[in-house]
Amino acid sequence: MPRQNVLSPFPQSSHVHARCLKVAVGKAEQACRTRGARLTSLRRRVLELVWRSHEPVKAYDILDRLRAERRGAAPPTVYRALDFLREEGFVHKIESLNAYVGCGEPGHLGSGQFLICRHCGEVAEIDDGDIAALIADRARQLGFASERQTIEVDGLCGDCRAAR
Amino acid sequence: MPRQNVLSPFPQSSHVHARCLKVAVGKAEQACRTRGARLTSLRRRVLELVWRSHEPVKAYDILDRLRAERRGAAPPTVYRALDFLREEGFVHKIESLNAYVGCGEPGHLGSGQFLICRHCGEVAEIDDGDIAALIADRARQLGFASERQTIEVDGLCGDCRAAR
DNA sequence: TTGCCAATTGTTATAATATAACATTTGCAA
């Protein structure tokens, strides 16, 4: 039986996204309380901007929106907030896109595996223990000790496949 | 039984790297003859520079070396050559490093899985069908059709682990 | 409370990575 955990599914097109955002921010607040980390208003705002949709967001798009709200926002403003959010596990970087996406299970350690739809641009995150274990196992056969895995899968999500 | 194919192993520290380079260029030449692609002197030279070692190489490091040999080398010179070499499957990009590494089995379609040693910086490439199949399978359970997989594993290679 | 310290944020500048756009040259073939 697969140890598959869907952290962020591909959402229904009809879904109420405001709920996604609210849940994500709420979980981040809770995690910060538990850990003694500080979810400042800037960091919370950047987290909200990452969660504007289920598509990965570019750092400079976040910056553009921040600038409309805060005088003096600059690249370090955004990158430092993203650094914090990534360290806490609230946000992940999609390396193949140089873009950032919210984590549906904030604070679970390590990142999972990302499914990236090349048509609609949305991303789902899963955390499949079998995948991680198989990769670590095969690496170990070569004497390699796996510490961090970057797994990004490009393809077509169910909705986009059906719409063909 | 695992369908594991080691495309580029972690080399012995004592190995004769000139041979790696020669083999890689030779295979690329052969593949180009077969396909009717043109391995021009510029493209060949960039391939050699990527193969200076088993560590991923930055585009601008290649550019610096090219400039010492060719007047007028500029970023597009390097990026266009890298585009060609990647399309032909002679070189892969390591997304998590923004760097490029030679493929040990030039022309095998698609890229495999990369093991990146955080200590010595060297990279091994494997092409494990079980890993690819498991990921495609788990994605499909969510309705997602996998087309391309980016798999980069950070950790410690055998030599570096032993040297601790 | 007050003043101190570390964390956070502001600010300016620059580094690092990559592409656009158009001109010129090259290699091949009709």
Added chain:
DNA sequence: TTGCAAATGTTATATTATAACAATTGGCAA
């Protein structure tokens, strides 16, 4: 041999990210 497409040259600019130092904030010990 001349005409065309591919390759390369050239200049400029876009995109992504970090360095370095100053100012502010927020909690906490005296």
